[in-house]
Amino acid sequence: MAGQCVTGDTKLRRRRRRKSKAQNPNSKDDDWEEVPITAIKPGDEILSLNEETGEFVPNTVNQIMDMGEQEVYELVTAGGKKIRTTGNHPYLALPFEKPKQLRHVGKIEIDQSTRFEELAQDTSIGMVATRFIAAFVLQRRLKRHFDELFRLHGIPKLAAPVLFASSIVAGLQHARVHVSRLVIDNEYTGYEKLIESIIVSSFPQAAVAFKHVGKTSPSHHAALPKLRPSNTLVKRLSLTDLSQLFQLSSITKDRGKVLPRVYTTLPASRPYAITIGQDTFGVKRGLWTEARNLKIHQRIAVLGHNGQPVWELVKAIYKIGIEQTYDVEIDSTHNFVGNDIVAHNTYLGGAVSIAGNTTPEIDSTYDIGSSTQRWDALYVGSINTEGHIVPTITGNYDLGSAALHWNSL
Known part of the structure; x- marks a missing residue:
């Protein structure tokens, strides 16, 4: 044989x-x-x-x-x-799971309200395409949770771009859409490759581009509760949604504090101490x-x-x-x-x-x-x-x- x-x-x-x-x-x-x-x-x-x-x-x-x-x-x-x-x-x-029936939407434009590093307010991700409009909300308590997690791992500057990209992935998964192109507001200059890698890990077919979307764009309006249309799909993201996207199973709580697992030193070619964009x-x-x-x-x-x-x-x-x-x-x-x-x-x-x-x-x-x-x-x-x-x-x-x-x- x-x-x-x-x-x-x-x-x-x-x-x-x-x-x-x-x-x-x-x-x-x-x-x-x-x-x-x-x-x-x-x-x-x-x-x-x-x-x-x-x-x-x-x-x-x-x-x-x-x-x-x-x-x-x-x-x-x-x-x-x-x-x-x-x-x-x-x-x-x-075990292979047959993909659920997806809605083909082509290009999606994405913007956020309130940056992820602003911990006193919720953040919304607005997504707009032809016949599709949605907003995905990450509550402030979860933002603080992840900010503390990244800080304790010694990578506080990665928290905002990683949460931004991971929330996009979680939102697209909830929306059950097949997207060929994403146009994302350039919120985190210098982290474009990181954000793209997180998204492409879960949506390998999607081409990702960054540009200044602007305050008059439909995606910006979708991200703002006072401006979004009444037909907007609104969904709060949970800890479970984001725990599918990076390594949280090793994190424990003790007396109200988040305690990270001690990771081994990584090769220089692997710059990130968390697992991104994967189950x-x-x-x-x-x-x-x-x-x-x-x-x-x-x-x-x-x-x-x-x-x-x-x-x-x-x-x-x-x-x-x-x-x-x-x-x-x-x-x-x-x-x-x-x-x-x-x-x-x-x-x-x-x-x-x-x-x-x-x-x-x-x-x-x-x-x-x-x-x-x-x-x-x-x-x-x-x-x-x-x-x-x-x-x-x-x-x-x-x-x-x-x-x-x-x-x-």
Whole structure:
């Protein structure tokens, strides 16, 4: 059977061997380097996802395998991550949900009333298109909540542009519109690329432009309660709406104070300490799904800007031809982070013979997540009356994936 592989230029994050014990053991800057899979050797420690805790951890490479030339696909995410992979290579993905019927509105013009950094008043985002007008309101108490959150993370200047962009995304999601172009009032000069990246992460098809909208524009009127037309759709944004857009699951309250999680130091190439524009409640409902069965707008697990696992939309998946391929076997977790995308590995000791035995005994247990696809190198569980393999599910973990138990005979 064909192996589950990636191409030789796939970058894995390898832990550097420290020369000094004085280095910060939690520093990503000092401890990790990106190297092609062809440079990996047995004994190296690479970044891998612990599915029980939902954290990225170092794990040891058992073997590196040359899998020969195979047909490969290119998988592209909305955030620009790319990996070339065989079609049967599994990736951790959310179950695909068919998009709801959307209203096509073409171009939407957007303006705000009361800037987000003005914490004493609510802020409204006005949106106007042909036969569409809406206003989405972020209340002052939530503005103060997020302002404190960003301040405690040491990035107070990002609060207003991130909230502006995230409120636009949340509003568009509520409106259930398919938009091809957004014209946004240039409120935050110098942060245009950040705002655009947040929006495009959730609406990859949208072209984003910035200009001075002006006080006489319909979107400005929609943002102001005293001027907006009576047919304006008005919706208050909630904490839940915005918690879908950046990492809030690690934030706790203690005696009325918002306490941020202590994040590890990030590489210089990753300037933001929060995850933006992605559904990031942690990797809780993922299923290992073959690349060729992934769908556009399905979400897969990736390494987020804050160093945590997050979901990101699939933008494209297509065949590109025959290439040389490789794979690794990772101890314990049996997955790796390739080009910042979570991918399963080949597990050489995990092939189970099922002939004459429909209920394998438990010899070793590996929590690898449940799968809705047939695996070429790994069979788990028992056989039903139709001859199909049925996973043995014994429990759910924080990650939301089922523990699969099997025995190698």
